[in-house]
Amino acid sequence: MNTIEYRLPQERRRVTEFPGPRSAALAERRKAVVGAGVASTLPVYVADADGGVIVDVDGNSLIDLGAGIAVTSVGASNPTVVDAVREQVGHFTHTCFMIAPYEGYIEVAEKLAELTPGDHDKRSVLFNSGAEAVENAVKIARHATGRDAVVVFDHAYHGRTNLTMALTAKSMPYKSGFGPFAPEVYRVPMSYPFREGLNVDGSEISGAQAAARAISVIEKQIGADNVAALLIEPIQGEGGFIVPADGFLPALSAWARAHGVVFIADEVQTGFTRTGAWFASEHEGIVPDLITMAKGIAGGLPLAAVTGRAELIDAVHPGGLGGTYGGNPVACAAALASMEQMETLDLNGRARAIEDTVTSRLTALADEIDIIGEVRGRGAMLAVEFVLPGGGRAPDAEATKSIAALALQDGVVILTCGTYGNVIRLLPPLVISDALLDEALTVLENSIRIVAEEN
Ligand SMILES: *Cc1c(COP(=O)(O)O)cnc(C)c1O
Numbered sequence: 001m002n003t004i005e006y007r008l009p010q011e012r013r014r015v016t017e018f019p020g021p022r023s024a025a026l027a028e029r030r031k032a033v034v035g036a037g038v039a040s041t042l043p044v045y046v047a048d049a050d051g052g053v054i055v056d057v058d059g060n061s062l063i064d065l066g067a068g069i070a071v072t073s074v075g076a077s078n079p080t081v082v083d084a085v086r087e088q089v090g091h092f093t094h095t096c097f098m099i100a101p102y103e104g105y106i107e108v109a110e111k112l113a114e115l116t117p118g119d120h121d122k123r124s125v126l127f128n129s130g131a132e133a134v135e136n137a138v139k140i141a142r143h144a145t146g147r148d149a150v151v152v153f154d155h156a157y158h159g160r161t162n163l164t165m166a167l168t169a170k171s172m173p174y175k176s177g178f179g180p181f182a183p184e185v186y187r188v189p190m191s192y193p194f195r196e197g198l199n200v201d202g203s204e205i206s207g208a209q210a211a212a213r214a215i216s217v218i219e220k221q222i223g224a225d226n227v228a229a230l231l232i233e234p235i236q237g238e239g240g241f242i243v244p245a246d247g248f249l250p251a252l253s254a255w256a257r258a259h260g261v262v263f264i265a266d267e268v269q270t271g272f273t274r275t276g277a278w279f280a281s282e283h284e285g286i287v288p289d290l291i292t293m294a295k296g297i298a299g300g301l302p303l304a305a306v307t308g309r310a311e312l313i314d315a316v317h318p319g320g321l322g323g324t325y326g327g328n329p330v331a332c333a334a335a336l337a338s339m340e341q342m343e344t345l346d347l348n349g350r351a352r353a354i355e356d357t358v359t360s361r362l363t364a365l366a367d368e369i370d371i372i373g374e375v376r377g378r379g380a381m382l383a384v385e386f387v388l389p390g391g392g393r394a395p396d397a398e399a400t401k402s403i404a405a406l407a408l409q410d411g412v413v414i415l416t417c418g419t420y421g422n423v424i425r426l427l428p429p430l431v432i433s434d435a436l437l438d439e440a441l442t443v444l445e446n447s448i449r450i451v452a453e454e455n
Pocket of ligand 1: 128129130131132134157158159160233237238266267268269294295
């Protein structure tokens with residue numbers, strides 16, 4: 001691959017306690033003015049970030065295995081992205097595409113038409129956040145079908161706005177106390193291989209069977225004719241990096257097509273080379289009617305998109321979609337540069353190489369550590385699910401929290417997720433060096449060993 005030039009030393013460096021004095025002072029100031037509802041994983045405050053490292057205000061350098069939740073795949077200060085942003089900022093920061101349009105928006109839409117699955121006629125509309133993209137995909141599906149119901153799945157995460165809270169499964173912390181929620185949202189069972197029961201003959205429940213189970217609920221409880229959209233993350237993110245059984249997504253997609261239901265793939269977390277393909281839908285050979293995108297799209301600038309079938313998106317009257325900032329020109333410039341870097345640096349190949357390194361090390365560890373229930377994921381979207389010792393599958397959220405906290409004390413940023421809070425998720429920037437990734441994995445392995453011995 002064509003290599004990236006790092007601006008900061010790619011090293012783990014601990015010069016103070018966490019938090020150091022400057023971070024501690026910022027934490028105090030924050031408490032006085034920032035709402036308590038916004039929580040932060042790290043106790044330290046960021047001064048700089050580049051490649052695979054985050055440098056804090058006290059001079060500590062941490063290895064980043066979170067990429068700001070799968071956002072900075074090309075790095076947090078990728079030089080090509082930074083140059084593109086500087087260039088655009090020097091011309092204009094905003095005119096509002098709904099008032100005075102510009103080329104960058106069109107170029108992003110052209111690129112999305114090229115990169116998303118399927119060779120049908122496509123349209124795109126740009127927004128600011130993942131939640132906004134999901135809301136708009138639902139608006140489009142309802143408008144195009146004239147139907148109301150939206151089908152979502154157990155463990156789903158689609159955002160924090162009113163409609164997307166309704167679409168999201170987990171109560172704490174996302175929904176509790178924030179109702180009432182938007183109506184006509186129906187939840188059906190997911191395919192979660194690690195937590196499935198078995199067939200009566202002892203065989204595993206296949207993807208096709210899990211899809212039939214979900215479809216039966218839809219047909220009995222909602223009625224196919226009432227369903228505007230079926231919305232699903234091809235690999236669930238916040239819910240626990242759940243990869244459905246093979247065949248689950250194709251069966252749902254085929255059912256949706258047969259019943260005039262819009263199949264929406266929420267690729268906000270999985271998109272843009274994260275899983276070793278441009279979009280995770282490709283792993284299952286499905287072609288969604290609409291795709292929602294955000295996170296990895298623009299190297300850290302806020303941008304989101306809905307891309308999909310022209311006849312669906314163009315069914316909406318002029319003025320029915322949009323927003324003041326949607327497709328901001330600086331964010332569009334960053335997106336174009338990010339997508340160019342994904343191609344030039346072959347980040348799909350890089351994600352697959354990261355998958356090989358991480359899974360071979362962690363599956364080897366799983367053989368000796370019984371609190372590791374499963375190692376799973378695709379590309380550089382990888383997870384370890386932890387269980388109580390003794391060979392069962394009871395989730396162990398406490399151990400998971402301890403492991404992430406220990407790794408952090410040792411200078412590695414690791415995120416958790418999962419309906420049961422028992423999953424560690426690895427989302428490194430795809431430009432992280434092999435040496436730094438290896439070092440971070442050693443820290444993670446040690447943290448897992450320490451917590452497993454205490455259990
Ligand atoms: C993060 C996420 C969202 C919400 O995106 P925001 O930009 O935080 O609004 C929606 N869907 C999925 C799958 C996500 O991972």
